[in-house]
Structures are given as structure tokens and as C-alpha cells.
Amino acid sequence: MITIEHLTKRYRGGVAALDDATLTIGSGMFGLVGPNGAGKTTLMRILAGLLRPTSGRANVFGHDLSTWRGRQASKALLGYLPQDLGLYPNLNAIEFLDYMAILKGVTSASARRSQIDDLLQQVRLTDVARRPLRTYSGGMKRRVGIAQALLGQPRLIIVDEPTAGLDPEERIRFRNLLADASIGRTVILSTHIIEDISQSCNDLAALYRGRVIYHGPPGALIEAARGHVWTVTADTRPDDGLLVVSTLQLARGTQYRVVGESCTSPGAEPGEPSLEDGYIWLMAQQRESLRSGAA
Amino acid sequence: MVAGMLGRIIRMELTLGWRRRLLPAVGIFLVLLQVGLMLIGTSGRGQTDFIMLDDTVQPPLITRVDLATGQEYTEVASLEELESIPVNLRNMRFDVFSATFQMVAYVSVIFPLVLGITLVITLADIIPVDRQLRVRELLEASPLHPGLYLLAKWLGGWAATLPMLIAALTALLVTGRLILGAYEPGLVLLAWAGVTVPFALLCAGVGVLAPAAVATRRRAILMGALLVPLVLFGYVSWSVSFWTTLTGLWRTDSTIALLPLSQSAILLTAQALLVALQIVPLLWLAQTAWIRLRR
Numbered sequence: 001m002i003t004i005e006h007l008t009k010r011y012r013g014g015v016a017a018l019d020d021a022t023l024t025i026g027s028g029m030f031g032l033v034g035p036n037g038a039g040k041t042t043l044m045r046i047l048a049g050l051l052r053p054t055s056g057r058a059n060v061f062g063h064d065l066s067t068w069r070g071r072q073a074s075k076a077l078l079g080y081l082p083q084d085l086g087l088y089p090n091l092n093a094i095e096f097l098d099y100m101a102i103l104k105g106v107t108s109a110s111a112r113r114s115q116i117d118d119l120l121q122q123v124r125l126t127d128v129a130r131r132p133l134r135t136y137s138g139g140m141k142r143r144v145g146i147a148q149a150l151l152g153q154p155r156l157i158i159v160d161e162p163t164a165g166l167d168p169e170e171r172i173r174f175r176n177l178l179a180d181a182s183i184g185r186t187v188i189l190s191t192h193i194i195e196d197i198s199q200s201c202n203d204l205a206a207l208y209r210g211r212v213i214y215h216g217p218p219g220a221l222i223e224a225a226r227g228h229v230w231t232v233t234a235d236t237r238p239d240d241g242l243l244v245v246s247t248l249q250l251a252r253g254t255q256y257r258v259v260g261e262s263c264t265s266p267g268a269e270p271g272e273p274s275l276e277d278g279y280i281w282l283m284a285q286q287r288e289s290l291r292s293g294a295a
Numbered sequence: 296m297v298a299g300m301l302g303r304i305i306r307m308e309l310t311l312g313w314r315r316r317l318l319p320a321v322g323i324f325l326v327l328l329q330v331g332l333m334l335i336g337t338s339g340r341g342q343t344d345f346i347m348l349d350d351t352v353q354p355p356l357i358t359r360v361d362l363a364t365g366q367e368y369t370e371v372a373s374l375e376e377l378e379s380i381p382v383n384l385r386n387m388r389f390d391v392f393s394a395t396f397q398m399v400a401y402v403s404v405i406f407p408l409v410l411g412i413t414l415v416i417t418l419a420d421i422i423p424v425d426r427q428l429r430v431r432e433l434l435e436a437s438p439l440h441p442g443l444y445l446l447a448k449w450l451g452g453w454a455a456t457l458p459m460l461i462a463a464l465t466a467l468l469v470t471g472r473l474i475l476g477a478y479e480p481g482l483v484l485l486a487w488a489g490v491t492v493p494f495a496l497l498c499a500g501v502g503v504l505a506p507a508a509v510a511t512r513r514r515a516i517l518m519g520a521l522l523v524p525l526v527l528f529g530y531v532s533w534s535v536s537f538w539t540t541l542t543g544l545w546r547t548d549s550t551i552a553l554l555p556l557s558q559s560a561i562l563l564t565a566q567a568l569l570v571a572l573q574i575v576p577l578l579w580l581a582q583t584a585w586i587r588l589r590r
Contacts (some may be wrong), residue, residue, distance in 0.1 A: 029541070048436045068587065073440055080436040086429025090314035102303045103437040148433065 001026060001158065002047065002186060007056035009042050009210075017042035017211035018053070025123060029182045031197035031204035031218070032190040035277060038207040040190045044158050047188065048080045061155060076105060079154035083161045083190075085145040089134035092146050093125055095163055096133060097151060104152035119147040122177060138165045146174065150181055157187045175200050198275035206279065208286045221278035228281050229271040230263040233257045237266045245277060245286055259284065300439075301447055308451020312421075313458075323460025325406075331459060332405060333397075333470055342526030346387045348372055351527055372429075394475035394481055399433040403486040406460075407494040414495060418452045418502035419519025420512040427512050441586040445579055447506060453499035460487075460495060468545050482558060489565035493572060494530070495562045501526060507582045529571055 009018040018039045032040050034142040038090075039161045043050040044214055046058055049071035057066060060079055064070040087096055094116060101112040124145035128136070133144065139233075142162060144275040159178065177199045178187055191197060197204055198218055206214040214221060229245075232238050233255045237247075242260035249255075257271060259280045271277075312318050346358040346367060352397075357372035425431045434444065464487050471478060501522055506515035 050432065050435055072440070075436060077440040078436060082429075082432045082436075084429050084432070086431075086433070087429060088311060088428060090311060095310065099304075099307045100433065100437070102300055103434065104309070105300070105438060107299050260355045266352065 001059075001061065002188075003059045003076075004043075004047075005057045007043070007046065007091050009039070009046065009051065009060060015120075016210050017033060018046070020056070021207070021212045023205055023212055023215060025188065026187060026203065027182070027186050028203065029179060029187045029189060029201040031201035032188060032207065033204060034207035034282045035196060035283065037209075039210040040207055041160055042210075043207070044160055044188060047156075048078060048158050049075050053064065061158060064189065074156070077155040079149035079151065079157040081145045081149040081157075081159040082163055083164075087133045087136075087141060087144060092132055093129045093136075093147075095119060096144065097148055100148040101145055101151045104154075106152050115151055116147075120149055122150075123147045124173075139167065139170050142166060142174070143170075146177065155185055155186060157181060159187065160187065160190045161192065162223060163191060163193055171196070194274075194276040194279050206282055208283065213286055214282055218278075220276050221267075221282065222273050223278075224279040225259065225273035225278040227270070228259055228261065229263075229273045229277045230258050230260075230268040231271045232258055232263065232268045233264045234265060234267070238263070243280055245280055259266065263277055297557075298444065301450070304443075304447035305451040305454055308421075308447060309454045312452060312455030314331065318417065318459060321417055321456075322462050323518075324413070325409055325459060325463040328409060329405065329467045330470045331397055333401065334465070340527055342380075345389050347388050348376065348380045350377070350385050350566055376409040378530075390477065391477050394471065396473060398467070398471045398478050398483045398544055399486045399561070401471075401566040402464070403564065406463070406491045406528070407530050410456075410460075410491070410495050410498050411530045412523055414456060415500040415502040415522050415526050416516060416519040418499055419506045419522075420451050420515040421448055421503050422507045423509050423512045426510065442579070442583040445507060445582055448507075449500050449503045449575065451581065452503045453496050456495050456499060457492075460491060462542050464491075474546060482561070485558065486561050489561050493565065493568040497529075497568065497572050497575065498526060500578065502574070502578035504575065504578040508585055509585060 002023075004021055004023040004025075007018050007021045008016065010016050017037075020037070021043065032043065034040050042051065046053050047060060048063065049065060052066070055066065059065065060074040061072075063074040063077075065074060078146075088099075091099070097116045097119065098112055101115060106112050106115065117126075120129050123146060125140065125143055125147070128140070133141065136144065142165065146159070146162060154249060157178070162178070163174050166174060175196055178189060181187060182200075189196065189201065201218060202216055203216070204214075205212055206219070233250065233253045235253055237244060237254075238256055238258055240260070240263075242258040242263060242265075244256050244258050246257040247254060248257075258265075258268075259277050259279075273281075303530055319427075344359045346360050349356045349358070350372075355372040355377060357376055358367055358369045360367050389475055408474055425434060467563050468480065468483065504519040504521055509515040
């Protein structure tokens with residue numbers, strides 16, 4: 001169990017990346033969504049023991065992250081894939097994973113070898129495992145990244161934008177790999193790709209300007225958007241404060257999928273909301289409440 | 296477990312160091328420099344026919360060599376010859392002493408001088424490069440203690456220089472035998488093990504640890520370059536000639552033979568180096584504390 005209580009992180013200059021965030025994360029896949037600058041990466045870096053919060057508490061499987069000892073103990077349970085992943089270009093995948101396994105405290109050579117072989121197979125890099133990492137494509141590097149995050153049987157896996165830059169097939173494979181890894185563990189997945197969350201997470205939180213604005217199952221977020229999604233076929237883009245989620249060119253005109261408080265466009269048909277619609281609706285409400293608060 | 300982890304990280308650092316290709320280049324440079332200096336040093340040297348004066352027998356005997364044929368011959372030493380040869384050059388083969396002295400000078404004077412200049416600069420970016428390659432975040436998210444990380448980087452950097460030191464020594468031993476003739480290999484090896492290797496350890500420590508907190512590779516290398524005069528100042532203080540001059544051993548009128556005298560000078564230098572090496576643990580403690588403070 002991971003508990004976050006009133007967590008605040010202010011950087012130099014007083015910018016609040018996290019603002020009184022409170023969350024409880026259980027086992028399974030946990031999705032973290034929000035626009036750029038919402039505080040997702042800051043939250044994950046705090047949970048990975050890389051950053052200290054300005055105030056508040058975080059606890060990972062009983063280890064208090066406000067102490068050095070607690071952070072070190074929680075790191076022993078952690079698999080981490082940062083957004084900006086770096087690798088040693090002169091090593092090959094086996095050497096790099098072996099190094100990471102050593103750092104994670106897997107001291108037995110046979111255990112390391114067997115884990116590395118399994119993971120390379122899972123991320124489909126066995127054939128190129130002896131090639132220097134500098135020759136790998138972006139997608140292959142991400143796969144090495146996820147393999148290193150899964151080394152050492154971590155209880156908590158934190159992955160920041162893991163599917164960015166992957167092709168659709170690789171993305172699905174990656175998602176499934178994380179879903180399989182989440183059995184009996186906690187996987188925190190931060191992404192901009194709502195599809196990844198809807199296909200794999202049973203719990204999610206949305207952050208906006210450092211605050212947790214939603215925490216619950218994806219289904220509830222979808223339900224919140226019910227009655228606020230429409231399909232409009234028209235020659236011109238619908239206005240009156242509606243957010244256009246998608247645009248499709250058809251023979252009879254342009255079909256718009258819109259989200260908003262109400263839709264008065266002629267021929268508007270209510271649509272079945274998706275998680276993406278729910279997310280867009282949630283963000284629209286936040287912006288609106290901020291606007292009205294400011295006014 | 297910590298020792299095992301340290302050993303494996305050092306091995307990995309060794310691999311990384313050699314794959315960067317900079318250290319092999321320095322090694323080749325060192326070998327060529329040694330051989331070149333030896334060739335230059337011997338080209339202008341005048342030949343002498345004196346081999347040995349034995350005053351332990353009555354009457355004293357002098358051994359000479361026929362420079363044309365290389366044939367040695369012994370005769371009774373004249374009074375003029377007895378007065379012209381210092382007491383500490385008697386009862387030993389002058390050609391062996393001369394070659395050994397030159398070899399010891401190469402190993403304990405030229406070697407450290409080159410190491411002081413090259414190692415401090417080439418190893419300066421060993422830690423900042425992790426940050427530049429964006430691997431540092433992965434390492435910091437592992438349970439690896441920062442003190443162990445710094446220790447492994449230092450010892451790994453030093454271990455990576457050992458093959459080039461061995462190669463340069465081997466080249467020197469072979470070239471010395473071919474150019475200078477017979478010498479005392481024990482003293483040359485003692486100078487290498489007692490002076491060159493610890494000096495390399497000191498240079499690696501200063502080069503790796505002093506710029507550890509520097510953000511970029513360029514700044515680290517610049518800092519390394521700034522540290523070179525300091526290390527060279529230390530080198531002068533710890534050199535064999537410094538200790539022999541300080542203790543007045545060269546000017547002794549006693550009947551101490553010069554080869555054991557060289558040994559004393561080497562051991563004094565080694566002792567001084569061991570004292571100077573304490574700088575490295577201090578640097579290590581300071582950098583470890585700094586990292587802990589920042590995390």
C-alpha cells in the first residue's frame with residue numbers, strides 16, 4: 001500500500017509542482033493522468049525517492065519516505081522507468097541489465113542471468129541483446145528500460161510515459177507486459193495516452209496544477225461525462241464553448257465529436273462517453289471553475 | 296554482499312572505461328613516450344670503459360671493458376683511480392647501477408609526471424558523464440548507497456588505468472633491456488609498485504571525486520585541468536629525488552652502495568604517497584555527505 005498525505009513540492013521561485021496531494025494506491029495498475037506541468041513526474045520522483053517533498057508525507061509499503069533510511073528501503077522494492085531514460089551507449093543490453101541487477105542487489109550470477117534472459121525474451125530483444133545500445137532505436141531503448149524496471153522482482157513499479165514513441169503494436173505489447181507485471185504488485189503508470197489507461201488500469205488519479213482532482217475507477221470518470229458528449233455533423237466547427245475531441249471528414253460533411261455542458265447545434269446526437277471524453281470533461285470543468293473563481 | 300556489489304561495479308566501470316577508448320589511447324601514448332624518452336636519453340650518452348672497482352681485496356682491483364671488443368679485463372687499480380671513484384660507487388657493477396638508476400627514474404619520475412597530467416583530466420568526467428547520459432536517475436533510484444557508488448567509480452577508474460600501466464611497464468622493461476643492458480628488475484618493479492601504482496590511485500581519486508558534484512562533463516574536465524598543477528606540486532613533494540635530496544643520501548660519504556640507497560628512497564616515496572592518499576577518503580566523505588544532503 002502506498003499512501004500520500006498532503007504532499008506539497010515547491011521548487012525554487014515558489015512554483016508549486018504538487019499542492020496538498022493526498023492519495024492511496026493499492027495493488028494492480030494505477031494510472032496517473034494530467035496535462036503537462038500537472039505534477040505527475042514530480043509525484044513519481046518523490047515516490048521513487050529521488051526528490052524530497054516540501055511538506056506532507058509519503059509512505060511506500062510501510063517505509064516513510066521523509067527519512068533517508070525509509071527512502072533507501074523503499075528503493076530496494078522499486079522498479080523505475082523515467083520519462084527521460086538514459087543508457088550507457090557502449091554497453092550491450094545484457095551488460096546493462098546485469099549492471100542494473102547488481103545495483104538492485106541481485107548478487108547471484110545465475111539468478112541475474114536467468115532474470116535477464118526471461119526479460120529479454122519478454123521485451124523481444126534476445127536477438128539483438130549483444131549489440132551496443134547506441135545502435136538501438138528509440139522503441140528498443142524503451143524496451144530495455146522496462147526490462148531494467150522489472151529486474152529484481154520489485155513490489156512497486158513506476159513508469160513515466162513508457163509508451164511515448166512506440167508504434168501501436170509495441171505499445172499494446174508494452175501495456176500487456178505491464179498489466180502482467182502488476183499481478184501482486186503495484187504499477188504506477190503515468191501517461192498522456194488515455195487509451196493505455198483505459199485498457200489496463202483499475203484505478204486512476206488525475207492531477208491538475210499539482211492538485212489531485214480525481215481519484216477513482218476509470219468507469220466513474222466515464223460516467224461523469226455521460227450527457228456531455230455529442231456527435232455533430234456540420235459544415236462548420238461547432239462553437240458555444242464546446243471542446244472538439246475528434247474530427248472526421250465524411251461525404252455528407254464533417255463529423256465532430258464534442259464535449260461540453262450542453263450542445264445546441266442542429267442534428268447533435270448524444271454519444272457514448274469514453275475515458276478520453278471523461279478526462280477532457282474533467283479538465284474542462286477544472287478550467288471553468290478556475291475561471292469563475294478568478295472572476 | 297557490499298564487497299561483492301563493489302567488485303562487480305568496479306568490473307563494469309573497467310569495461311566502460313576501456314570502451315570509451317580514451318584510456319587505451321592514453322596507454323599507447325604512455326608506452327610511446329617511455330620508449331621515445333629512453334631512446335633520446337641514451338643517444339647522446341658518452342660511453343665509459345669503467346665497470347667496477349673492488350676495494351674489498353688488497354690490492355684493490357678495477358674491472359674495465361674494451362669498448363671495441365666488449366671484452367672485460369681486471370687489473371690492479373692505481374692510486375689516481377682509487378681517488379677518482381666515490382666510495383659509494385665501489386664494489387658494484389657501474390653499468391648495472393647506471394641502467395637500474397635510469398630505469399627507476401623512468402618508472403618513478405617520468406611515469407608519475409605523465410599520469411599526473413593525463414589521469415586527472417581523463418577521469419574527471421567519469422561521474423558527470425552518468426548525469427549527461429541520463430543514467431544517474433536510474434542509479435539514484437536503485438538502493439545503491441552514494442558512498443559505495445563513489446568508491447566504485449574511484450576504484451573502477453583506477454582499475455581501468457592498470458592495464459595501460461602494465462603495458463607501459465612491460466614496454467619499458469623490454470626496451471630498457473635492449474637499449475641499456477642488464478639492470479636490477481627488482482628495484483624497477485619496486486618503484487612501479489611503490490610509487491607509480493599508488494600515485495595512479497591518488498590521481499584517480501582526485502580526478503574522479505573532486506569534480507563529482509559538477510553538473511557537466513565540460514566543467515568537470517576543466518576542473519580536472521585546474522587540479523593538475525596541484526597534483527604535480529604533490530608529485531614533486533613525493534618524488535624519489537625529493538626524498539634523497541632531503542635526507543642528503545646522495546651526498547653521503549659512507550660506504551652505502553647506491554642501489555640499496557635507491558631502494559630506501561623508493562620506500563620513503565611510497566610512505567609519503569600513502570600519507571598523501573588520505574586526501575582521497577576525505578574527498579570521498581565530503582562528496583558522499585554532499586550527495587546525501589541533496590537527496
